[in-house]
Amino acid sequence: xxxxxxxxxxxxxxxxxxxxxxxxxxxxxxxxxxxxxxxxxxxxxxxxxxxxxxxxxxxxxxxxxxxxxxxxxxxxxxxxxxxxxxxxxxxxxxxxxxxxxxxxxxxxxxxxxxxxxxxxxxxxxxxxxxxxxxxxxxxxxxxxxxxxxxxxxxxxxxxxxxxxxxxxxxxxxxxxxxxxxxxxxxxxxxxxxxxxxxxxxxxxxxxxxxxxxxxxxxxxxxxxxxxxxxxxxxxxxxxxxxxxxxxxxxxxxxxxxxxxxxxxxxxxxxxxxxxxxxxxxxxxxxxxxxxxxxxxxxxxxxxxxxxxxxxxxxxxxxxxxxxxxxxxxxxxxxxxxxxxxxxxxxxxxxxxxxxxxxxxx
Amino acid sequence: xxxxxxxxxxxxxxxxxxxxxxxxxxxxxxxxxxxxxxxxxxxxxxxxxxxxxxxxxxxxxxxxxxxxxxxxxxxxxxxxxxxxxxxxxxxxxxxxxxxxxxxxxxxxxxxxxxxxxxxxxxxxxxxxxxxxxxxxxxxxxxxxxxxxxxxxxxxxxxxxxxxxxxxxxxxxxxxxxxxxxxxxxxxxxxxxxxxxxxxxxxxxxxxxxxxxxxxxxxxxxxxxxxxxxxxxxxxxxxxxxxxxxxxxxxxxxxxxxxxxxxxxxxxxxxxxxxxxxxxxxxxx
Numbered sequence: 001x002x003x004x005x006x007x008x009x010x011x012x013x014x015x016x017x018x019x020x021x022x023x024x025x026x027x028x029x030x031x032x033x034x035x036x037x038x039x040x041x042x043x044x045x046x047x048x049x050x051x052x053x054x055x056x057x058x059x060x061x062x063x064x065x066x067x068x069x070x071x072x073x074x075x076x077x078x079x080x081x082x083x084x085x086x087x088x089x090x091x092x093x094x095x096x097x098x099x100x101x102x103x104x105x106x107x108x109x110x111x112x113x114x115x116x117x118x119x120x121x122x123x124x125x126x127x128x129x130x131x132x133x134x135x136x137x138x139x140x141x142x143x144x145x146x147x148x149x150x151x152x153x154x155x156x157x158x159x160x161x162x163x164x165x166x167x168x169x170x171x172x173x174x175x176x177x178x179x180x181x182x183x184x185x186x187x188x189x190x191x192x193x194x195x196x197x198x199x200x201x202x203x204x205x206x207x208x209x210x211x212x213x214x215x216x217x218x219x220x221x222x223x224x225x226x227x228x229x230x231x232x233x234x235x236x237x238x239x240x241x242x243x244x245x246x247x248x249x250x251x252x253x254x255x256x257x258x259x260x261x262x263x264x265x266x267x268x269x270x271x272x273x274x275x276x277x278x279x280x281x282x283x284x285x286x287x288x289x290x291x292x293x294x295x296x297x298x299x300x301x302x303x304x305x306x307x308x309x310x311x312x313x314x315x316x317x318x319x320x321x322x323x324x325x326x327x328x329x330x331x332x333x334x335x336x337x338x339x340x341x342x343x344x345x346x347x348x349x350x351x352x353x354x355x356x357x358x359x360x361x
Numbered sequence: 362x363x364x365x366x367x368x369x370x371x372x373x374x375x376x377x378x379x380x381x382x383x384x385x386x387x388x389x390x391x392x393x394x395x396x397x398x399x400x401x402x403x404x405x406x407x408x409x410x411x412x413x414x415x416x417x418x419x420x421x422x423x424x425x426x427x428x429x430x431x432x433x434x435x436x437x438x439x440x441x442x443x444x445x446x447x448x449x450x451x452x453x454x455x456x457x458x459x460x461x462x463x464x465x466x467x468x469x470x471x472x473x474x475x476x477x478x479x480x481x482x483x484x485x486x487x488x489x490x491x492x493x494x495x496x497x498x499x500x501x502x503x504x505x506x507x508x509x510x511x512x513x514x515x516x517x518x519x520x521x522x523x524x525x526x527x528x529x530x531x532x533x534x535x536x537x538x539x540x541x542x543x544x545x546x547x548x549x550x551x552x553x554x555x556x557x558x559x560x561x562x563x564x565x566x567x568x569x570x571x572x573x574x575x576x577x578x579x580x581x582x583x584x585x586x587x588x589x590x591x592x593x594x595x596x597x598x599x600x601x602x603x604x605x606x607x608x609x610x611x612x613x614x615x616x617x618x619x620x621x622x623x624x625x626x627x628x629x630x631x632x633x634x635x636x637x638x639x640x641x642x643x644x645x
Contacts, residue, residue, distance in 0.1 A: 202446050361405070
């Protein structure tokens with residue numbers, strides 16, 4: 001452990017002195033600022049609410065109230081069915097829906113309220129509409145007394161799960177791809193560069209005649225990349241998504257992708273002493289590993305072969321973690337597949353690396 | 362301390378041997394020099410002994426332990442290796458380079474600052490190694506190779522690229538370590554370094570050992586001592602060299618008696634001359 005800590009410290013120090021770490025973190029801050037202030041974000045602020053009132057009472061009350069007050073309810077729109085709400089919400093990414101029905105057929109004085117929201121609607125917005133609905137229900141007091149408490153607790157919330165993904169704000173929608181490229185794949189670049197430096201300065205030869213193994217040598221570089229990636233990921237993720245919305249599952253998926261990228265980098269580093277000589281392969285691999293992004297943006301493009309590219313699981317895993325809609329199985333399936341690939345690939349890459357450098361003496 | 366028998370190594374694992382059946386042994390506390398031109402098999406032999414290369418054929422016993430394939434962790438705790446190239450992290454300071462390397466060993470290590478003092482870099486300890494001259498980097502590499510107080514020290518061209526003063530101080534450190542009991546395997550193509558430092562040397566050419574003995578014995582065995590006489594020939598000072606062989610001694614005596622001799626110098630052949638005589642090749 002002492003040796004691993006020492007190797008880790010050395011790699012961090014070299015990473016800082018090589019400006020790699022500072023560049024990575026600085027670039028993450030720039031991208032985060034772009035996502036927050038240049039790309040569209042808080043588009044739910046002017047949310048519209050479709051109301052389907054099966055009771056007719058709410059509509060009467062609202063109409064009477066607005067006539068008496070000589071004002072217009074410009075934020076709500078009454079529709080005739082649940083289907084119309086869903087259709088309206090499909091067209092309007094800001095919209096939400098409310099269905100008001102009789103709660104009990106035998107006692108028509110009780111009302112039931114169901115709320116339909118977009119998968120990405122924030123908790124704050126849902127709470128706001130919930131309170132609005134409670135206020136509206138409170139206007140429907142019977143001529144005497146008040147309704148039982150159950151009336152006010154009857155608001156239920158249903159999140160629409162299908163067909164609305166393309167309505168997620170652009171800055172959030174872009175985040176999985178940005179994380180993949182800036183954090184996940186960067187492991188490949190960094191590993192090629194770190195190993196190349198050790199080989200070109202022949203420091204790896206000096207290391208090999210010490211009682212510290214190559215496993216520790218590669219592990220410390222992976223640890224350094226994971227540490228830098230965690231910070232980079234957090235810089236990108238927290239300001240855009242917050243810490244609650246899938247932070248930990250998304251971090252897990254990202255870390256597994258960093259290990260995948262670094263294993264590929266170890267392979268390349270085994271064969272190329274000069275990192276620049278491997279750049280052609282790095283770019284080619286980057287293009288290949290970015291292909292699943294097409295499926296993320298255009299769900300109709302999802303051929304079976306794309307699913308064999310490990311980053312497919314990164315992108316869809318991140319997407320599922322960031323925009324949860326009862327799809328946690330996508331996160332965990334993706335994490336399991338990536339973990340399995342990591343175990344095989346990292347072991348193989350370590351073995352190839354050891355044999356290559358041993359052959360070179 | 363080190364026994365090598367019929368050692369062979371082929372990089373392509375075929376009959377093209379870089380080291381071709383060499384045998385030698387090194388006693389504890391001895392400085393053993395491997396002398397040969399570039400590509401002769403010096404570095405390959407050092408690579409196998411130090412554990413960088415796999416032992417393919419032959420027998421190696423180091424400190425009583427028979428080598429099989431690659432050595433274990435215990436072996437690496439005992440050895441130090443100085444390479445021809447400095448092998449230092451150029452972005453780290455001289456001190457950080459040594460501190461890092463010291464942390465990789467299980468046993469007691471030298472104080473990095475003390476080792477830097479030995480090689481005359483104490484004032485540059487906190488400077489980035491990348492800003493150093495080649496000779497200074499070479500000294501960090503040399504310092505690094507002894508940071509773990511090695512029992513067996515492999516040195517490849519330890520004085521190459523150094524000015525005479527620094528080279529002398531490096532040679533002084535090597536002698537000091539020998540006195541402390543360190544066994545030293547030194548590969549070089551510098552005959553003066555080998556002559557000055559080594560208890561015994563082996564000449565290696567094309568992967569084979571051509572001769573092996575102490576520098577003194579090699580010179581006595583294969584060289585011929587000579588005497589150079591300077592005398593006046595008219596108004597000119599002229600030099601003439603005589604063999605010290607028994608049969609030529611009479612000629613020298615007669616010459617001294619007949620001529621106006623100004624100086625007489627005895628001389629012995631250099632290791633390089635012996636090397637060329639034995640192998641028909643130079644050391645460069």
